[in-house]
Amino acid sequence: MSPFATFWRKGNSSSSGEHRSFLRRAELRAHDDTHRHKILKAITSYEQAVGTMKHSQFRHWQQARHLAAQVKAYALAHLPDLLETFEKIISARGATVLWAETAEEAREHIRRIVRSQNARKVVKSKSMTTEEIGLNEMLQAEKVEVWESDLGELIVQIAGEKPYHIVTPAMHKSKADIAKLFHEKLGAPYTENAEALTMVARRHLRKAYITADIGITGANFIIAEEGAIVMTENEGNGRLTMACPPVHVVIVGIEKVIPRLEHLSLFLPLLATSGTGQQLTCYNSIVRGPRSPAEPDGPETMIVILLDNGRSRLYGDPEFHQSLRCIRCGACLNACPVYRTIGGHAYGTTYQGPIGAVISPHLWGMEKWSHLSFASSLCGACTDVCPVEIDLHHLLLKNRRRAVQAAKTGKGWKFGFRLWAFIMRSRRLVHLAHHLGRSLQWLRRVLPRDQAAHIPDLARQTFAEWWKQHERQK
């Protein structure tokens, strides 16, 4: 491990187990060229599509994201009223709305639904909230078969892994990886043809939709005044999950509210552009309740679980309140140089990348997760790409401040910074330190070669000395 990382780790007081594992995984991934190549390939293709679409679809992308930020800010400001409006309207149509303060409460709601339905089989579409609450593990404990229907989620489920990215969960898998997986675990003939592999998944899942007892989805938006949830996807597995099983359960974060149906005319294109560089995602479903009496099919029972799990805490925090605007597009992950280097699994949390680093300490504990906010160069690329104008990199900085204020920072760390500040205030001391350092830099040789490489040569003169000398020469 590089000397800086070691020093940093010792100084940063939250040297929790999570932090140590994070550094270990990050180090491994940073040196894994194959992995980095795969990620770069995926992100390059993403960037081309998004760059083109921002120009071709929007007159002024900045205007569009500003409007979206304003709508989200309004929705958040009125969140309690809008949530009650949503509940009232959708309940009048026969849906049941349940509220969950914690992940455990959400799991308990679903456990009760599963037991009351005697459910043996559940089909689900891709949903980060289901990851957040650990749904699959709970269902397995209840001896319920869980079928992940999104292709990316199916791939990671079969591989026994967690999702790699909030939008493209299997971004780290090559065709060959997937071919091997499907061949070994699904008994499909070995092929690296993307179409053939997709058809394997399609056939594998067909009977799941038709025979499942419960369909579970997330939601991209809650439309308060319409009493509806919106689900965005390309594959159609979500549509089938909401069409075939007799029970539809939606688990959605309380912050997903937008006020009116017409706001979708901005948010659907915005999400598609930032998320995948598409003009619109293939299927945007608007669900207003269980099947109505005149309809020939659809679930008889619809249950919406509104999930808090720390969001109301973020809500009450004036600095971090804006992080709830997030529409989970994944753009900040793709823009982040750290994410590009270490990938999604290194983070060890449900939500990766900049937004994950910002919210994880507030959802799951500052001491446990603040290290992610330190693992950033604060380049600001995330803030730049966010379609709802969340000031992500400043929030990372604010997490750092809180972590340091809250924690018992090491005495050595405090002393080191005081010494540095003392030296920096005096030009003479800076020069002294510089030349002292130069005379001692041969000591690098005691370190292993790849670590010594991190430490550059010091210049022969300080800049001030060089300037003075050249001014004289003029």
Place this chain on the structure above:
Amino acid sequence: MSAKNNILRRLRQAGMKGSAPDLPRWQDASVFADFPQTESPDLNRHFAHRFEALQGEFYQAGSAAEARSRLLQLVEKENGPVLVQPHEWLRRILNPLAANSERFHYMDAYSQDSREMEKAAAGITTADFLVARTGSLFLRSHTAFGRRLSVLPPLHIVLARPQQIVASLEQGFSKLKKENQPWSYGVLITGPSRTADIEKILVLGAHGPKRLAVILVTE
């Protein structure tokens, strides 16, 4: 104290209500660069162009007879029954086909079992509106005969009229708001089903229909 009350109380205690300005207003025409700048006959062309760019199959039919022959052409490559939404306008166009062909069945006289629907070659429905800017269609469960007909079969065929094409999403949604119908499910469809989860390679027909066709009947 229930979870709901606890959550709402915490949210209200934060006192954020006055923190945001009023909702902004805007029009799609001023936000979207690709907003169709043409008069209504050209909305057909704009829609067709966007729809085909998504690998949708677009046809115009000047008469019911033309629509029928186009339909037969579309389904000939697929095997199995063709399931039709029992809509008055569709019946007028398709009755000659349904009468003469073993393949065509109206859904109100057919099995509702998903396993039977799975064997279908195609599902035929109307649409609520079409969007020129994005090449999209909007269907609702009470007009498209439920949720499954437009998503289970591998080919989804939509019969539509030029008057149903609106310039942008904004107009489509405001149309919906004007009515007050008891629909439980609506979907904005933009092209056939697709995925790029495998190395970003675009594959059509992931779980939803692999083929999506629109026949615009202009008679």
